[in-house]
Every structure is written in C-alpha cells, then in structure tokens.
Amino acid sequence: MKLSVLTRRKLLAGSFCLCCLPATARRAFAAVAPFATEEVAEGVHIRRGVDQDATAANEDAIANIGFIIGRDGVLVVDPGGSLIDGQSLRATIREKTKLPIKYVVMSHIHPDHIFGAAAFLEDQPVFVGHHALGEAMRQRGDYYRGVLADIVGEDRSGTIVQPTLEVQDAAEFDLGDRIIAAHAHGVAHTTSDLSLIDRKTGLLLTADLVFVQRMPSLDGSLPGWLKELQGLKQIGAPRAVPGHGPVAIAWPAGAADIERYLTTLQRGVEKAIEAGVEIEKASASVAQDERGRWTLFDDYNGRNVIAAYKELEWR
Numbered sequence: 001m002k003l004s005v006l007t008r009r010k011l012l013a014g015s016f017c018l019c020c021l022p023a024t025a026r027r028a029f030a031a032v033a034p035f036a037t038e039e040v041a042e043g044v045h046i047r048r049g050v051d052q053d054a055t056a057a058n059e060d061a062i063a064n065i066g067f068i069i070g071r072d073g074v075l076v077v078d079p080g081g082s083l084i085d086g087q088s089l090r091a092t093i094r095e096k097t098k099l100p101i102k103y104v105v106m107s108h109i110h111p112d113h114i115f116g117a118a119a120f121l122e123d124q125p126v127f128v129g130h131h132a133l134g135e136a137m138r139q140r141g142d143y144y145r146g147v148l149a150d151i152v153g154e155d156r157s158g159t160i161v162q163p164t165l166e167v168q169d170a171a172e173f174d175l176g177d178r179i180i181a182a183h184a185h186g187v188a189h190t191t192s193d194l195s196l197i198d199r200k201t202g203l204l205l206t207a208d209l210v211f212v213q214r215m216p217s218l219d220g221s222l223p224g225w226l227k228e229l230q231g232l233k234q235i236g237a238p239r240a241v242p243g244h245g246p247v248a249i250a251w252p253a254g255a256a257d258i259e260r261y262l263t264t265l266q267r268g269v270e271k272a273i274e275a276g277v278e279i280e281k282a283s284a285s286v287a288q289d290e291r292g293r294w295t296l297f298d299d300y301n302g303r304n305v306i307a308a309y310k311e312l313e314w315r
Helices: 023-029 083-096 117-123 133-152 222-233 253-274 279-285 288-293 297-312
Strands: 006-008 038-041 044-047 065-069 074-077 101-105 126-130 165-167 170-174 179-184 194-198 203-211 239-244
Touching (some): 038 239, 074 083, 126 133, 126 194, 203 222, 203 253, 222 253, 253 279, 253 288, 253 297, 279 297, 288 297
Parallel strands (some): 074 101, 101 126, 126 165, 203 239
Antiparallel strands (some): 044 065, 065 074, 170 179, 179 194, 194 203
C-alpha cells in the first residue's frame, strides 16, 4: 500500500470491535446465510445484484458486490447495500476462506454500495474510499440511512462507516500474491467514484461508472462521466465487472451501451436548451429512444435529464 498518495483518518476512538455494534446487529451475524457468487477471474468472486430499487424483500442487495482472495488476505469490493447484505457477503467470504479481511473498498456514496460496511467492523479492516467520500457521507449519510431504515427496518439497514483510508489519486493494496490498484476519478457518476484493477488477472472493476441493462443514474457530472468512461476504455483490460448488470463483461466493448446512452442524453439536453425547451418538457422527451434498452428507464431517465439540464444550461 503506497501511503504517499493516501490520507489516513481514524474513526472516532480508533479500533473497531464487535462490541461496538448494536445488540440486534450482533445477533444477526449468526442468522444470515451466504449467497451465490461467480468466480469471474481467479480468486475474484462477484454477486450479481438484482435490477430493482431497494425494497424490504431485496434488502438493497441490488449492486454487484464481491471479494478478491489473495495469498495473505481478502479485499472486499463494495460491502453491500444493507447490514444484512453485508453480513451475507461476510458469510460467503468465510465459506470460501478463513484469511483475514484486510480491506473493504466503498466505491462511491450510494447506499447500495456502502451500508453493508458495518458487517465487517469486527474484522478491523482498512475501509477504503475516494477522498471525497467522507464528506459526501457527512452530507448525505443520515438521510440515506433514514430512507433505508424505512424500507428494510432499523436493525437491518446498517450504519455509516467512514473511510479510514482515502485515495487522493491512486493507491495499491497488496494481498501477498496480487496487487489491487485503485483510482480516484473526477466528478462523474458521483463526486466519489473509485475503480479497481486486479493486476494479477487484468480484471477491471468499474463499480457504477458502468451500468449494463439497468438504467444509469446521474448524480455527478454528465460530461465528467463521459470523460472518465473514455479513460477507462483506454485501460488494456480484457474483462470488467460493472456496478450493475452481468457480473462480467468484455472490455471495452461492454461500455458501448452506457456510452451511447450518456452521449444521447447530453446531445438531447443540449439541443433542448438551445431550442428553449423548458426543463420539465425536456425531461419527458430527451433520450426516449433508449426506453426499451434499459430496466427502470422511466424511474431514472427524467431525473437524469433534469440533472444534466441544470449542469449544461450554464456552460
């Protein structure tokens, strides 16, 4: 791990232990079962999230999450969308290996990628995030937790776990026989996107910088997202793990759908602004040709248009 490009921050009093968790959370550790994963590359195990929004039934297990096993330890690739999801992930890891869980990477601020982190507190790993993740958690964490608790239940939702190690630009994590490289992106899908590359297998893990089949959600910068996507396409990786959709895709061919959608969205919004189309009307008309190509299109496209319109109208 290259500390020259990282900033460490301790959480509150420092070390974590299981006694720090609520009694309901401690009891739940024994009750959860592991879930199915696919080994998409040697030692890289990924669970496919469901193409839904969070519900009580799915417990926010909607993102592709997983883990990488090295000779000396394990790195978690997003801890899940709720405490229960995270506990199931931990049970799955323990079914595969007893090696220490050394790192828990939280790829960005969205709830389906962070609220399982509390399930790993007893392991005392390094919690890794983008340098902007901590501030995003302070701004949004309580709100996100309240919404999630209303959906899945107070004792099953999880708590905010701040990163103890923030990636300023790039970082490397050594699992003994393999190096996992992290890159902190500019504002794109969100303000706090991290991607990973497994140096051993060449696998790229994009998190939500790439959606497949499930409708993308814009919470950062549309031009920024297209820029970061172009950068990812230059990486010589044969395969990638997207944040949503199939657990692995060919790379960079697998970026074609999201690149087409984001480009269509930007061009459509720019034309609407130029033509003086009001934002509400634009939200109902831009990128409609994409409807049949994505699940949850009607839930997210209008929001994406509004976010892009607000960003682009003053450029």
